[in-house]
Structure formats: C-alpha cells, structure tokens
Amino acid sequence: MGVEGIGARVARKEDKRFITGKGRYTDDMVVPGMKHAVFVRSPHAHAKIKSIDTSSASAMPGVIGILDGKQLTEDGIGSLICGWAVHSKDGSPMNMGVWRPLAEDTVRYVGDAVLIVVADTGDQARAAAEAVVIDYEELPAVTTALAAMKDGAPQIHPEADHNLIFDWEIGNGADVDAAIANAAHVTNLDVDNNRLVPNAMEPRATLGVYDDSEEHYTCWTTSQNPHVARLVMSAFYNVAPENKLRVIAPDVGGGFGSKIYIYPEEIVCLWASKRTGVPVKWTADRTEAFLTDAHGRDHVSNIKIAFDADNRITALKVDTIANLGAYMSLFSSSVPTYLYATLLSGQYNIANVHANVRTVYTNTTPVDAYRGAGRPEASYLVERAMETAARELGVSPAELRRKNFITQFPHQTPVIMNYDGGDFGASLDAATKAADYDGFPARKAEAAGRGKLRGIGMSCYIEACGIAPSKAVGSLGAGVGLWESAEVRVNAVGTVEVLTGSHSHGQGHETTFAQLVAERLGVGMDTVSIVHGDTDKVQMGMGTYGSRSGAVGMSAVSVALDRVEAKAKKVAAHLLEADESDIIIENGELKVAGTDKSVPWFQMALACYTAHNLPDGMEPGLKESAFFDPTNFSFPAGCYICEVEVDPETGKTEIIQFVAADDFGNIINPMIVEGQVHGGVAQGIGQAMLESCIYDPDTGQLLTASYMDYAMPRADDLPSFDVSTTVTPSPSNPLGIKGCGEAGAIGSPPAVINAITDAIGSNKLEMPASPQAVWAALNAK
Amino acid sequence: MYETNYHRASSVSEAASLLAGSDEAKLLAGGQTLIPTMKQRLAAPSDVVDIRHIAELKGISVSGSKVTIGAATSHAEVAQSADIANVCPALCGLAAHIGDPHVRHMGTIGGSIANNDPAADYPAAMVALDATIHTNNRTISASDFFVGLFETALDEGEIVTAVSFDAPSKAAYQKFPNPASRYAMAGVFVAQGNGGIRVGVTGAGSEGVFRSSEMEEALASDFSPAALDAIAVDPAGMLADIHGSAVYRANLVKVMARRAVAAAG
C-alpha cells in the first residue's frame, strides 16, 4: 500500500467542494428560460377524481401551463412499472396495478400526483396550484397490509383481488414442517419491521429540458442510476428514444435507495417541457419528500426456528406480509423476496428453510429498497429469533450462534444463496472481545445499583452485496443485468480519467476509485479524475445501490486498468527495447525489472498519442473499457453488540456501547468504510429506537410528515462506535471487495432490540423502541 | 411562504401602531414559530412587525431578588446570564435546553409565552415562579396569562414587553423531551418562593400549562421527592398523541416532578 493506494486512509477529494458549499446539485442547475413546476397532489388516501377545474388557476399571474393525466395519456406517455417480475407460488404473474405518472380517475395515496403547474416562479406555481379546484369522491382507505387483505377491505387496484400482489414462496416447505414437528425446541416469534421514511438530506429534484430543434431531451435528476433512468424512460415510459434523452445526475445529496427509482416527476417534467416549450424544474419540499419518496421496510412476520436436543438448528420457517404501498415501485417486488428470503439462513448451517411472502397494496406511499433492502428485514427476524432462542434454551446467545455457524465454504443454503467465504467465528470473537461480553454481568449489577436496567444484545448478520451476477438475477425475474462498466482514459500527458457507471451520492467514489488507479498505475491521485453521472459521458451503467460500487463498479475499472497496463507495458517495452514481460509499473514509471532503465508514465502516454514510435501495427491512443459481471453475490457479514441502560421510570434507553466487527473483504479506504458503518449504524439505531412512520388508519393521512413528529437520530442519540474489521477476501471479484454501504443498517436493529429486551426482561417490544414503548413493555409484565 | 410586508419597529409604540395599521399584521420576534408556520403556508400575515431589535424590549436586570427579562431577550441570553444564574439557575437550565443553538439564539421569551405552545418550556417556569407578564398597557399574572392551548390573555394587538418575578429560594426544572421535536412531553418546574411552593407542568396537560395543587400541598409539608409518591396524576387531564399516551404522560409528570424536587434540593 502506498500513501494513496489501496488500504490508505486518504481524505476525501470531493469534500472540499461539499463543505465549502460548491457542490452542484440538480436544484442548482439553471438554464435559459427555465420555469418552475409545482405538483398538485391528492390530499386524500383514496378517492375518485370527479372533476378538475383549472380555469381560474390558469389565469393567474405567471402561469404557463397546467397539465393533467389525460393530456399525458394523449401523448402516449407510459405507466410506471415494476422492473422485477415475481411469480406467485401457483405460477401466476404478479398482480400489478396501473401507475399513471399523473392520476386520471383515481388517487391512491396522500401525495399521488394529479396535475403539474408550470409558472415563471415557484411561488406563482404554488399559488396557482392552490387555486385549482378538484372535486374528489372520497373512498374508504386502508393503510396496513393485514387490514388490506381482509374481506371487504377497500379494493385499491382492480388487478389485485384482496389487494394481494403475489403470494410467493421459497425453500423446502414439507421438510421444514417435518423438522419442526420433530424438534426438541421451537422458538416462535411474531416480529414487525417498521416502515421508514428515507430522508436523504437533498430532497428529490428534476429539471426537464426539451430542445425542439433536435427533438432532444435533457433530464437533470437526483438519481443513483442515471443510465437506468434513461433506459426505463425510453423503453417503458415512451418519453424519448435513448439517443434523444440525456440524463444527468450531478452531485446528489444522499439516496439510501430512494433515488434508485424513476418517479412520476422526472417523466412529467420532461413531457411538460415539450408541451409548454420551456425548461421545467421541480424541487421537492420536505413535506413532499415525506409523502412521495419511496418508503422502506413495513413487514409483518412470524418466524419459527427448530432446534434438536443438542441446540442445533434443524429448520427455519418464515411467513411474511409486506406492504408495498399504493403502487409497485421499480424494484419493490424484489425487496421482500429475492433480497430478503434468500438471506434467511443467516450465518447458520440450516438444512431446511422455507419462507412464504405475500405482498399487498395499501393506500400509502409506495415502498421499495431502503438502505439494506430486504436484508435488514431478514437479519432482524433471524437475529431476534436467535437471541430469543438462547434465552428460552438457557444458553449463551454467543455460543448458540457459534455452535450453528457455517464454517465450510462454499456453502449452499436452501434459499438460493451460495456463500463463497467468510469467517463468522472471527467476527464474533472480535466483537465479544471489544465489548468485554463476558464482563457484562458485573456491569449489569453495577447499573442496578443506580436504578438502571442494563442489557446486552448481539446480532450476527450476513447480507448479499455486489449486486449482482446478471444471469442469476435474470433467472429470478430481474428486468436488467447488474454488471457495471468502466472506461479508463489516459490522456496524452499521462493524467487519467475514469468513467464509471457507478454513481456517488455520498459514498466517496472520487476518492476510492482514484486510489485504485493510484495503486495500479503508480500515479498520484491528483492526476486522476472520476467521471460519472452523465449518460452523454459514460456509455452505460447500472448505478449505485446494494453496496455494488466497489465490488462491481470498481472491478470494472480494475479490468479496464488491466488492459491499459498491458498496452502501456507493450509501449514501454518498445521504447526501452526490452521484453514486455520484464516491464513493471512503479512510482509513475515503467521500468525494466532489475535494471535502471525506465520511461516515465507521462512519456509513455505521450508516445501513445504522438504515435511516432509505436510497435508495428499498434493503434495510437491509450483508452480501454470493460464491462464486469460478478460471478456471485458477495457476502459481507459481521457481529454487532449493543449494550444499553434503560431508565425504568421513563422507559428512556441510552446506548452505552456499540461494537461493530465486520468482514467487508478487502478495503480500499478504511476511513470511508468506517464512515459508512457509522452512518449505517446510525440509521439502524434510528429504525430501532426513533423512526416511526405512522398513518392514520382511517383517513390514510401521514401523521409523521415532518421532523416535529418523525424522529431522526441526532448525534446525541448515538454513542461513540467501536468499529473494526476482519478480512476474508471475496472470491467473486478481482479486488476481493464485499461491500460496506448497508451493513450498519442491516446488523444494528436486532442488536439494539436484543439489548433492550434483555434489559427489561420482556420480549414484547416492537421497533421503534421509543421511551413510551419501552415503558409500556416494562409495565405490561 | 406567501408574500408579506416586513417592518422593523424601533419602539414599542411604533410596533403597536404598525400592528393597528393592518388587520392582518402579526408581531415577529425570533420567528422560530411564526416563520415555519408561514413557510408551510399555514399563516399568511399581510405584514410582519419585527420587534426583536427594540432596545426597550431587550435585556435582563436583576436587582436584589427581583428579576426582569425583556420580551425580546433570546433563550441563549437567558441561558448564559450570570445574573440570573446567581438567583435562579433553574431558569438558565431551562432556556439552555430549548431547541437547538439556532433556535436559542433567535427565539425569545416574549414570543414563547405569547405563543403558549402546550409543549413549550417557559410557561411552566412562569406559573411556578408566579411571574408577572408586562404588556404595553397592563400587567398580568402568569396564572391568568396562560388561558389554553395556544391561547393567552393578550388582547388583539397587545405586546408583551417583559416578564418579572421574585427569585425563588429554591427551584428546578426537569423536562422529558419528545424524541422527535424535543419539546417537552412533560416538563415540571418546581419553585419555593415567598408565596409558597408552586409546581408548573407543561407538555402534558390537555389544556396546556397547569399548576399541580396536589403536588404543591404535598411538598408544602415535606419538600422531598418521596412526598410525591402517594400522588396519582390523573391521565384524564393529559394530552395523548402518537408520542405519548395519557397514561404515559401522567407517569412522566410524576417522575419529572420527583426529579425536579430532588434537583432543587
């Protein structure tokens, strides 16, 4: 490792721009003639649109146009789709209802877009939006999945009887039932996974520009995957063909999944730009972000784990009902199925696993991937059940887990995943040591002396990242391949531009990708630029989510670098009159090994571009590209330990210590990895203790639609984290990277709840464990 | 936000006449309640009259045990006042835990009590300290000032100019913050003053801030946390919302009261 190479704690190159306010976000974009849009949204959770009167609003100052869903349909704009086809266990396709970008007849959640108002200023657009008169006939609404499935519940889409989208299963059901019947002990737990609002710091925004001279569209948008946005808008929404649509995702201030999807606003602003003849910009306000950014989680589950007399797991069975909201968002079907149930074997050697998952429409904001996407739901379920089982069996939670760990790799689970490596015992050892797990009883006794209830909880999570081998996901119903592309351009003076289909919205690609180049080419990081987020610059890419940028995106860069190196060596060998196989690249030079003969990197690059003296038949220039498709998912895993003190009088919980021992495979920049774990754990603690997305069950109004009611974690809610890593490299990509973006949010909620339930001596506790909830659990005993 | 006309008043009388000049005008102090409400388009005053820069409304004076705080004094100024800390540190502690640093440097004591949010902190102190609210045309005792949720005894156009009180011999405030907003879910200010012991409770009552006469009586005979053990706070009078049921709030009131008594010493 050099000072800037792989493994170095390099300060982030992009931070100067961000912390001095020079970041360029979608809302910062200004183009000549640009106008402002406001969406008129449904105030009702479920209603028929009887009539729309825009006459007085249209006459208001500054108003350029007020457009509706009928016009959108007239112009042939398509409906929003879910891009992952999941079939019910009877073989039938999912019952997907229609999602129009602007609702025409029926609105299905509070926030459903009905009209776009374009005006000279945002205030004028807002004023006109308020002056629109829409006559709604309110219909009964339903907000929970359980209620939506009942006979007589409001029917939300005609396609989905009883609001059921699909009834899917995975695993070997009959074997599971037999094993449970013959078990020495069965742990049986009902567990909810609370709905979350993603709350990226930057709200969504888009700027649509139609150029009639070229019949060309440009879309600036807050996207984690601009190429996917272009693909979907071209192929499915009929906005424009790909060669006539440029999508740019400039600096993006956080996504957490919520900016993967293509939302109505991007489509409608592009279309409205053509209809009105002006560039149209929309930026969500915070209330719109609460109401319309795809939410996360929202599962109701039962889990059973069967043990033999030796406390070995013989079977695991799960029944889950997932609330997908009012419409099926882009990847919504995959989250509670292939990204969830395939991880239910956890870190354990379990011969029999079965999961049944029903997904349901409700009159709520659409639900899709949110940091971890399915994997937090799986680890929460499995790890709460494991801790519960240890208590029921009267054994150490750490030892019950250790006894059941998978230790031989590769390991084929009964639920598709083939774990290709790991060392779960190493993480467990590292975490228990860091947390002084064995010393807990003394600390508990000491706390009791102060009137505090002290508890300790653990979780041993595993997740699947490096999403994903294209053939595998294709066979499971994905509508796209999940490879990544890269292009490495060495300029004539030796500086390097890396074009990647990954997208950074906080992860630090401009630093870590440059570190890889510095490591490989021996050049300084300041001579390397990372280019991403623009479909006119980068040919194609699949974007950033599922902790894939390192494992897949950087691997594509690595393969392209292989090709650059190979050619550079050929050129250097020619210039130095040496054998190609003797050339090594080091410290900005290409050297003949074992001699003092060398050519500086920049001189070699210049030779490629002057082309005065290249080997016979060699093309000038130095630019290589690659498409990398991983051979497997990668499997980050780790052990988290949380220790809390509960104030029994108020139910307030304080986290005393939080230990994270992760195996992320090889690490490019430990500082950035620690930052990812800190952020992920903060979000996980947010889910476990604070964040609660509550709808009024009768009216379908979102009651927690601002920070006055939706509790986001703040610095003083969090302890100082003790994070460390153990390393088993991933065998599925050339860099051995597993991915670290989501682990914190996946592993932490069960550790926190296990700690609190340990402290209060009651397992009847759902997330978020707010002071009120903990106090109620204590007093219900 | 809707369009509005901004005026910066340089005296209380100018503020009063600017207010009288329009039936849709509103006073603007720290703006920490009014501005967010306007941004959400829930309030649309035609004019706002900024009183935060009026010299006669600003500042803290302590002479003997008499404390006077100008209405436009910020929470941060109260929190950091060495003069108040000498005679009533509990009030400094209360102010130091309102909102965040931005809120504390903008928000004012006059704005806070005029707004009378049922979860605001100052109202509990005002009733427990038996404070006097001074306006541009009269004085009102704190017990009469806070009328109900977001309701005060202020007349249309009346301006709070200051609050004053006699420093208590002992006092303490304990607040259990709402996890989201950090306003009080239950805040109890206990004070022992010339007129006896007073207990002000905020955040919890369904009618807004209130005095707990039961607790006051119990503490009068025995100023100790244990004196409150036998008291059952009735959930019937408590607020209930997604953050806390009435039963939970009733519990918090008692716990905070005990802790306040312990802290007051």
Ligand SMILES: Cc1cc2nc3c(=O)[nH]c(=O)nc-3n(C[C@H](O)[C@H](O)[C@H](O)COP(=O)(O)OP(=O)(O)OC[C@H]3O[C@@H](n4cnc5c(N)ncnc54)[C@H](O)[C@@H]3O)c2cc1C
């Ligand atoms: C994020 C946040 C967190 C907060 N947390 C807390 C908390 O924990 N505890 C708490 O108690 N408060 C909290 N607040 C409120 C804060 O304390 C404000 O100071 C208070 O709400 C209003 O004071 P202001 O000076 O900002 O008044 P403004 O917002 O300017 O005015 C509020 C109302 O009072 C009227 N008014 C203002 N001054 C006078 C006057 N002198 N005479 C008559 N009427 C007047 C105005 O016309 C308006 O109707 C919080 C606010 C925010 C934004």
